[in-house]
Structures are given as C-alpha cells and as structure tokens.
Amino acid sequence: MAAPRSDAVLTSAVEVARLAAEEIAEPGTVGDHVGVAMEGDRVATHSFACTARAYPGWRWAVTLARPPRARKATVSEVHLLPGEGALLSPEWVPYAERLAPGDVGPQDRTPYVEDDPRLEPGWEATGEEDVDQAALWELGLGRPRVLSAEGREAAATRWWEGEHGPSSETARKAPAPCSTCGYFVPMAGALRSVFGVCANEWSPADGSVVTLGFGCGAHSEVDVERRPPERIDPPVLDDAAEIEFVER
Numbered sequence: 001m002a003a004p005r006s007d008a009v010l011t012s013a014v015e016v017a018r019l020a021a022e023e024i025a026e027p028g029t030v031g032d033h034v035g036v037a038m039e040g041d042r043v044a045t046h047s048f049a050c051t052a053r054a055y056p057g058w059r060w061a062v063t064l065a066r067p068p069r070a071r072k073a074t075v076s077e078v079h080l081l082p083g084e085g086a087l088l089s090p091e092w093v094p095y096a097e098r099l100a101p102g103d104v105g106p107q108d109r110t111p112y113v114e115d116d117p118r119l120e121p122g123w124e125a126t127g128e129e130d131v132d133q134a135a136l137w138e139l140g141l142g143r144p145r146v147l148s149a150e151g152r153e154a155a156a157t158r159w160w161e162g163e164h165g166p167s168s169e170t171a172r173k174a175p176a177p178c179s180t181c182g183y184f185v186p187m188a189g190a191l192r193s194v195f196g197v198c199a200n201e202w203s204p205a206d207g208s209v210v211t212l213g214f215g216c217g218a219h220s221e222v223d224v225e226r227r228p229p230e231r232i233d234p235p236v237l238d239d240a241a242e243i244e245f246v247e248r
Contacts, residue, residue, distance in 0.1 A: 005038070007042055009070075010042065010064050011038075013073035014046060016073050018030060021062050023078075025060060029050055029051050030049075031049030032049050033048055034048060034059060042065060042067070047059045048060040057082065057085040057087060058080055058082050058087075059081055061079045062075065063079075116145075117150050119146065119147065119148055120146065120147075122143050122146045152191065159195060159209050160194075160211060164208055164209060164214050165213070166212075170215070174214070174215025176215055176219045176221060177213050178196065178198070178213070181200070181215070181220050183218075184196045185197045195211055195212070197210070
C-alpha cells in the first residue's frame, strides 16, 4: 500500500495544532513540537511533548484535515497518547484471574468457570475404577462435576509442596511420619495412597490434608523423653556451731 502523499498545508500548520492542544490541556503542559505524520490523504497528526508531571513520556496528538482544494487546515481530534517509556496503568485483569488463595471471604463468591480444566462431568469415565465409582456416587448426590485428572494432579502438587508436605520444616523435625499415626485418616479414591486428613486436635495440622510423609510432635505413638529424677542432697546444718555463735 502506497504511503500517503505529503501535504504542505497540513504539515506546516504547527501553530494551528498547538493552539488546539492548549485549549484542552492544563496551562504550560504543551511542550515542543515532536513531529508530524501523514495518516492518509489530506490527514496529518502533529505531536507535542507533554510536560505535565503526572504524564511523563506522554504526548499531545492533534489530527488535522483539509477538504479537497481547501487551503486551510481544520482540527479533527486532540488526544493525549502514551509514548516510549510512558507511565501506564497496569493491564486490566479480569476478577476471576485476580483472585488468589485466601482472598475469598465469608460473603464473597467466586465466578463460575464453565470450562474449568480441573473439573469434568461426574458421569465421565476416567479409567480409574475407584475414581469412576466415586464419580457415579457423587452424581447421585446431584454434583454435576467432579475433579478431573488435571484437577487431582494440581491439588496433589499443591498439597505435596505445601506446609503439610514431607519437605516442610515441621515434617523434617517430626519424630515419626503420619503414615504410622493413629490420628491419620486416609483419603478415598486415587489420592488415598499419598494423602489423608489429620484428626488430632493437638496437631498443628488438625483438620488439614497431610501427606504420608508429614509428621509433627503430636504423633500418637511417640512420647516425650523421660529423664530419671535427679537426687539433690539437702544441706547439712550444724546446730552446735550456730548455738556457739549466738552465745558469743
């Protein structure tokens, strides 16, 4: 596509463009003329630096036009546009994507995600017998969707790497793992071999999902270190010496 032809009337109308910008700009914020560009036949845009402290890197853009055979430029549009290095507001992110774990409060609702890859229809076979049986049972309870394989993997990774996983500081200092604790309640389905729920009210993980390799000091089969009582001999009191001291 051929570039628009230069137009001497439009390219020379710098003051016309400047006055148009100054009409809507704050006083003293229209700076030097930066340049002019032909947008089309008999249409050009003049750019001026913006000197407002709140808009560093921005520029005033004034578009001029000229009707055929006219010898005078007319103002079409005036805009404040960002230039290279301009300070811009953050890119808008939808509400559903801004949410982070822990953001949902008692009265909040998360938006419905129709094509959530972590879920699948409750009646869809997964190829894992225990999972499929659970899905059929859940469908009978009126749950239209259950965890998909991707959803289970995401949850398992999050729990494994979380504060109740085998690599957490609490687990590293534990005297024994959850796999041997009487308060460990295994999960049902495909996650049973790795995860369960802690049912010990004295544990920091009570009511939370824990891995078999997690552990804490409230393990059902461990005990505190019991030391034999230390014998302390009572001091010897010399009554005779005390009486002699009083008599003197």
